[in-house]
Amino acid sequence: MTQRLPLDGRALGCMLTLCLVWGVQQVALKATASAMAPMLQIGLRSAIAAGLVALWMRARGERITWEAWRAGALAGVLFALEYLLVAEALRHTSAAHTVVLLYTAPLFAALGLHLHLPAERLSRAQWLGIGLAFAGVALAFLGGNTLPAAWWGDALALLAGLCWGLTTVVIRLTRLASTAPAQTLLYQLLAAALLLPLTAWTMGLTTVTPTPLLLANLLFQSVLVSFASFLLWFWLLRHYLASRLGVFSFLTPLIGVALGAWWLGEQLEPNFIAGALLVLLGIVGVSAQGWLARRG
Numbered sequence: 001m002t003q004r005l006p007l008d009g010r011a012l013g014c015m016l017t018l019c020l021v022w023g024v025q026q027v028a029l030k031a032t033a034s035a036m037a038p039m040l041q042i043g044l045r046s047a048i049a050a051g052l053v054a055l056w057m058r059a060r061g062e063r064i065t066w067e068a069w070r071a072g073a074l075a076g077v078l079f080a081l082e083y084l085l086v087a088e089a090l091r092h093t094s095a096a097h098t099v100v101l102l103y104t105a106p107l108f109a110a111l112g113l114h115l116h117l118p119a120e121r122l123s124r125a126q127w128l129g130i131g132l133a134f135a136g137v138a139l140a141f142l143g144g145n146t147l148p149a150a151w152w153g154d155a156l157a158l159l160a161g162l163c164w165g166l167t168t169v170v171i172r173l174t175r176l177a178s179t180a181p182a183q184t185l186l187y188q189l190l191a192a193a194l195l196l197p198l199t200a201w202t203m204g205l206t207t208v209t210p211t212p213l214l215l216a217n218l219l220f221q222s223v224l225v226s227f228a229s230f231l232l233w234f235w236l237l238r239h240y241l242a243s244r245l246g247v248f249s250f251l252t253p254l255i256g257v258a259l260g261a262w263w264l265g266e267q268l269e270p271n272f273i274a275g276a277l278l279v280l281l282g283i284v285g286v287s288a289q290g291w292l293a294r295r296g
Contacts, residue, residue, distance in 0.1 A: 026098050028217045036208045039087035057182045071170060089160060100257065104161035113168075
């Protein structure tokens with residue numbers, strides 16, 4: 001297995017790009033929910049992206065194999081379940097709450113990998129950073145005036161974060177760790193393309209009203225979110241320490257919340273500002289150790 005690296009400038013730039021793309025996706029799904037249910041959108045984008053990944057692999061001369069199909073199926077089911085929960089969360093709570101609670105995933109991933117991989121052991125400083133980041137999320141969103149009607153959506157978003165974290169652990173601890181990123185992504189996209197439209201159909205969420213915004217969003221979600229960004233994420237997972245990558249992605253909720261306030265008119269509560277400061281401190285606490293170690 002290839003030794004993972006601490007964060008460097010290239011990883012930093014990639015993560016900033018991913019945070020921006022992923023911060024937009026839940027807000028865009030919420031903005032177009034009246035034209036097409038988020039669950040159906042995610043299923044459709046997964047099908048389109050699966051085709052793009054297959055073409056990408058063919059163009060690069062990569063052979064599509066099913067040697068790791070058991071691990072691929074497990075990762076795929078977790079991936080599909082994550083986005084099923086995200087889609088349902090967006091029906092009950094705000095995009096801001098959804099994106100923040102979804103991005104507790106790095107905590108679950110870091111904790112899971114800490115228990116299984118020596119290279120992913122968390123130092124005391126990193127434990128403090130994770131604690132600060134999680135406390136910031138709690139202060140910004142769980143400590144506000146959340147209506148009881150939105151608690152169910154918040155719980156679904158948190159469970160989606162757990163599924164994402166477990167997916168990362170599965171990828172790192174199984175044969176998928178040595179599988180090409182495109183192949184790993186294909187397993188997950190196929191599972192989502194099969195399971196999410198079927199679930200949407202059984203729930204009666206199949207009404208579609210074509211609009212320019214919906215079409216633009218489907219293009220963005222299919223090409224950038226489900227194709228390009230996930231290929232980049234899996235490449236990063238194969239080359240860098242997942243705990244530092246994952247916690248750094250706490251920037252995504254900040255971007256998502258800002259876009260939710262600007263685009264959807266979602267209210268920013270004062271406790272968000274205090275929570276955001278804790279999140280940023282947590283990111284620095286986890287990431288700075290790797291940078292200092294490289295400079296030492």
